[in-house]
Amino acid sequence: MTVQTTQRRGGGYLERPAPSGLADVIEIILDKGIVIDAYVRVSLVGIEILTIDARIVIASVDTYLRFAEATNRLDLYKHGGKDLTEAVGDLQEGGSSKKTSGAIKGVKKAITGGSKDDDEDEGRPAKKSSRRRQSSDA
Amino acid sequence: MPEPAPLPEDVGYYVYGVVPADAGVPDDLRGLDDAAVQLIEVDGIAAAVGEVALDRPPGRRADLMAHSKVVDALADSGVVVPVQFGSVIVDRDSVRDEFLAANGEHFARLLSVLDGTTEFILRATYDEEQVLAEVVREDPTIADLHRHTRDLPPGTPHPDLVRLGELVSAALERKRAYDTDLILATMRPHVLDHVERAGGGVDHLLDVAFLIDRMTTKQFEDTLEGLAEAVHERIRLRLTGPVAPYDFVEGQPWG
Numbered sequence: 001m002t003v004q005t006t007q008r009r010g011g012g013y014l015e016r017p018a019p020s021g022l023a024d025v026i027e028i029i030l031d032k033g034i035v036i037d038a039y040v041r042v043s044l045v046g047i048e049i050l051t052i053d054a055r056i057v058i059a060s061v062d063t064y065l066r067f068a069e070a071t072n073r074l075d076l077y078k079h080g081g082k083d084l085t086e087a088v089g090d091l092q093e094g095g096s097s098k099k100t101s102g103a104i105k106g107v108k109k110a111i112t113g114g115s116k117d118d119d120e121d122e123g124r125p126a127k128k129s130s131r132r133r134q135s136s137d138a
Numbered sequence: 139m140p141e142p143a144p145l146p147e148d149v150g151y152y153v154y155g156v157v158p159a160d161a162g163v164p165d166d167l168r169g170l171d172d173a174a175v176q177l178i179e180v181d182g183i184a185a186a187v188g189e190v191a192l193d194r195p196p197g198r199r200a201d202l203m204a205h206s207k208v209v210d211a212l213a214d215s216g217v218v219v220p221v222q223f224g225s226v227i228v229d230r231d232s233v234r235d236e237f238l239a240a241n242g243e244h245f246a247r248l249l250s251v252l253d254g255t256t257e258f259i260l261r262a263t264y265d266e267e268q269v270l271a272e273v274v275r276e277d278p279t280i281a282d283l284h285r286h287t288r289d290l291p292p293g294t295p296h297p298d299l300v301r302l303g304e305l306v307s308a309a310l311e312r313k314r315a316y317d318t319d320l321i322l323a324t325m326r327p328h329v330l331d332h333v334e335r336a337g338g339g340v341d342h343l344l345d346v347a348f349l350i351d352r353m354t355t356k357q358f359e360d361t362l363e364g365l366a367e368a369v370h371e372r373i374r375l376r377l378t379g380p381v382a383p384y385d386f387v388e389g390q391p392w393g
Contacts, residue, residue, distance in 0.1 A: 012363055012367075013366035013375070014359075014362050014365075014366035014375050014376075014377055015366075015374065015375065015377065016376075016377055016378075019378050019381070022199050022203065024378070025202050025203055026202065028206065028259065028378065028384060029202070029205065029223050030223075031222070032220065032222065032223075032384035032385055032387075033155070033209075033219075033220035033221045033222040033223070033384055033387060034155075034156070034219055034220065034221045034222060034387050035225075036153065036221060036222070036225045036227065036237060037236070037237075063303070063307070064300050064302075064303030064304045064307060065295060065300060066340065067302075067304075067306040067307045067310070067340060068287065068299045068300070068302040068303035068306060069292055069293075069299075069303075070270060070306075070340045071270050071273070071274065071284055071302065071303075071306050072284060072287060072288040072290075072299075072302075074267050074270055
């Protein structure tokens with residue numbers, strides 16, 4: 001199996017990495033899937049390689065220092081960043097109609113409050129850290 | 139079986155997933171230890187398993203890759219309920235009776251829900267410099283603390299530095315909540331379900347698994363492409379998939 005980072009459409013902004021390495025695979029399958037009842041199962045292997053989970057953010061002094069240092073490391077004022085709303089707004093006003101895809105309309109709708117049916121039974125999207133299932137029978 | 143079967147008590151069954159009994163398993167599909175993938179079936183459903191020595195050293199890297207390869211191959215050729223990595227059942231009878239038959243209805247329902255679907259995983263990260271610049275620009279208190287603490291040597295646990303980090307962290311949380319809502323609202327019309335995954339780091343925005351109807355994969359991808367273009371100055375979007383529906387089989391039948 002060859003390992004390539006693929007980008008399907010030329011000049012596309014959406015990155016499409018091909019999952020190939022161990023890290024990618026761990027990322028995808030770690031702790032995922034049906035768990036077989038311990039009475040039936042004789043082993044659950046592989047736990048030891050998974051102690052590398054560096055994704056947990058603990059709100060500690062160290063973490064805050066990390067955020068502070070990341071902030072202070074930068075020469076911030078040379079960045080004239082735009083937030084998402086501005087970026088999409090520019091795109092609309094600038095008449096960048098070469099890509100009037102559903103996404104832009106969707107984002108626009110989201111920004112402008114959208115039509116009622118967007119929100120009817122969904123409520124707000126789940127916040128970070130909450131796992132959420134849409135189906136009513138979950 | 140060409141090779142002589144090892145003694146039964148030394149061999150267990152590594153379980154990759156549950157599939158319909160009539161699932162076509164590619165002939166050359168091999169998993170852990172290069173063992174052929176076979177089906178053990180009961181009442182219309184089957185466990186995709188491979189023989190595995192019970193005393194083998196567990197959890198090698200190659201095992202993870204093999205697990206992933208088999209489960210994705212099964213998903214590719216039909217529908218599969220993935221089983222968690224590293225699950226071994228001691229004999230065929232237990233696979234049949236205690237795993238499959240005991241949870242038959244649950245598996246059948248999952249298989250029917252997942253039929254015709256596929257999973258993609260989206261990771262959204264901020265351009266760290268951009269988003270931190272926003273944070274400083276948008277909050278006078280942060281800007282002030284930034285000015286006062288920027289010349290402190292790194293690693294100094296100065297109270298102002300801790301305070302700055304705390305405020306930046308909270309500001310990023312608010313940005314994440316806002317941008318997450320926006321991304322999910324944009325994608326919602328094109329997905330059947332979504333599950334947020336754990337993530338962390340200064341540049342973390344959102345890790346989310348989407349369950350997609352295979353027939354609308356193109357619309358899903360096009361929408362994401364448009365979104366990626368719209369936000370590219372401050373957000374990177376990376377899409378992995380299609381993969382087996384690892385994130386959509388939660389809820390144990392024996393819960």
